[in-house]
Amino acid sequence: MGNWFGCCGNAQDDDYWNVTHRKIGSDNPDWMSKLQNPDRLSLAGISIPGTHDTMARTTFFQCAWCQSLSLPDQLLTGIRYLDLRCRYYRNDLLIYHGCCYQDSSLRGCLLEMKTFLRTENSRNECLLVRVKRDDDVHDGNPRLENREFCELFRLILGQVNDEENNLFWLEENIPTLDVARGKIVILRNFDRQPEDEVPLGIPYGTLRIEDNYAQNSYSQRFEYTRNHLLLAQEENNLPDLFLTHSSAVICKMCPPRESARRLNPMLYNFINEQGGRLGIIAMDYPGPGLIKRIIQNNLFS
Template sequence: MPKLITKLTVLLGIVHFSCGKIQRPDFDDTSEPEFYNPTWMASIPDHQPLSAVSIPGTHNTMAVYGGIYAECQTWTLADQLRAGIRYLDVRVRHVDGNLTIHHGVSYQKSHFGHVLEGVENFLQEHPSETVLMRLKEEFSETNNIYGAVVNYIENFARWDMLWHSRLVPTMGEARGKLIILQDFHGPDLGMRYGSLDIADDWKVYHRFFISTINGGVSMNTLRQQLLGTGNKYFSPTAVELVCLLPQG
């Protein structure tokens, strides 16, 4: 047992000093993606309904400030989109027509215009893609952000960039479009978030669970299984920690 603890301490030191950040399926605090996939939607047939496509997204997309109680992301919006994220979760505080980005009380040093500009720049560069964006009010209770949203679209984006229908588009219809999933009152700007039958079930093999189901597998074999089959979320150091932690 003392030998195992010593070895684990050394490995943790490697993570801290040589890697600095952690990247695994259930957690990633690296400053930028290791891999980019900005045009993955190009291979989807035009006739495919968007409802038949699994869309990777981020929770509180713009929450990069505020410490452990507010930070949800470490990648910029541009990096998230280039990495393949196509669903954005955007929360705005409404004060006198201004829409600032918030996660609860934590101001994220950005406003809705920055989000629109970032999405438009990405779609102009990659017209094969589409972006879905849930938009809702947070840390204010005006229940009246529609007019401000319209003003921001007019000043920071283009109306023809938006998908103007409650109907689910095909992939061909959605290319180059921002689809607003409207989680606020007012006339239609896109699809109503509350009307969608949302399935966000997901399964992540936590490091302890992986070690349990691979209990009899050697470290080198497990590394080969995880890294040699196209799993790009594990670094070799993380795999070593996967193997060692449960044994104590």
């Protein structure tokens, strides 16, 4: 990224946030394979590091970047929740952040995830992937009907799936870890036809979600994050899948990198004092220390 973000100062602590590269020795390619009681452990009971706007890192407008690491590098560092925003274009679903095309497609992202899950070290991992339909902004492309969008989505999954047809979890219930191993668990953030009886993933709206990103101060923003994480711990016996965002928009002049520089240390320090289920935490520019600390909030065999 160079020195484009002059407002970010010199506080480049890569324990908290990532700038341009994956830190040597920080990989966690197989951490899920070591969790206790996978046959009884619901995915809702795991503390899972994730990225918000996973692919927002390639547009010319760097103020719209939310990550610095490539998708394969994110997976190697231990990220297991991915956030993909799709828009229809010429019989394909491309990845966007707002109006900015991210030089990637849903098919391409899923293929990279498949490669990760089929490697020896990572075959017992699973990935939770939010697929959001994000084509409400008028850009001259025709907007597909729900039925057409679902058909295209199924077509892309079929093109990516393996010969055993075993890569995707498309049921609407939350599986246990042993059932989800080696799979991409789809969190469906788009509508499907009411009469369509074939599931297309866990409905995103059934998650317990915190995403109050627009606040007046970083401390105010973090209070929402903190309270939701505490709720996830207090309601540890419930089957709900919690998703907490740590991203923020404090002012139009502060890019996501600046918000991550401020908020990620707060998040790290808070998690360092906690124990128990946190659910999914979706972050901008998460550093290896922060990712590791979330992973360590689980019980290992």
